[in-house]
């Protein structure tokens with residue numbers, strides 16, 4: 001709930017012009033319709049930034065993640081649209097460049113509300129399944145219409161047989177304060193020979209030894225790095241992410 005300043009009247013100048021001021025009195029009946037658009041945009045921006053503050057302060061404990069995302073599910077898409085969340089589009093575009101069969105089955109691990117699934121669908125993929133820890137996020141994903149099938153995950157368990165999907169996607173999922181580093185190994189374990197795993201690490205995660213060592217272990221095993229590109233993750237935070245596309249070699253180690 002908003003708390004008003006203690007002065008009876010407040011006067012806010014428009015920051016971008018410095019001269020057109022808006023006066024609001026305590027006696028004014030404030031409804032969204034009575035407020036100028038720039039105030040509404042500012043309030044929307046601040047609430048999306050508050051949501052992001054919670055995410056970046058979160059614990060990776062699965063129960064804490066479920067609580068965080070169940071609470072956030074209803075406004076997640078709007079908040080991240082305001083903040084300029086660019087990674088889903090970048091993940092989908094990278095995969096589309098290297099996996100030309102648009103009907104190939106894709107699994108969106110940690111699908112959330114379906115932003116990543118919608119980006120994959122927008123890139124032309126037609127057979128997308130998704131799963132997540134948070135039922136609140138899954139309810140939104142169901143509404144997105146991007147998925148063939150959705151289900152609830154148990155942390156640390158991946159109920160997917162190796163080779164079922166041509167690509168496993170983990171967009172904005174495996175990072176400090178979210179899914180732990182070993183989640184990358186878990187997701188990669190379901191990738192069949194010649195198939196792909198595509199995921200993002202945000203800037204904080206790129207600096208973390210454990211996450212980077214987990215990635216290196218896959219490359220030392222039988223994955224090759226097909227592409228890696230750094231770009232915008234969340235524009236309002238000036239935060240970047242690297243999107244990695246790895247492929248398991250066709251001849252598996254015995």
Ligand SMILES: C[S@@+](CC[C@H](N)C(=O)[O-])C[C@H]1O[C@@H](n2cnc3c(N)ncnc32)[C@H](O)[C@@H]1O
Nearest residue numbers: 065069110111112115116134137171172173179
């Ligand atoms: C930032 S959201 C990303 C959602 C979606 N991929 C996107 O790009 O919008 C992170 C998601 O990861 C899920 N998550 C967090 N920890 C997880 C874990 N250990 N295993 C699987 N999913 C997890 C959360 O429930 C949340 O929906």
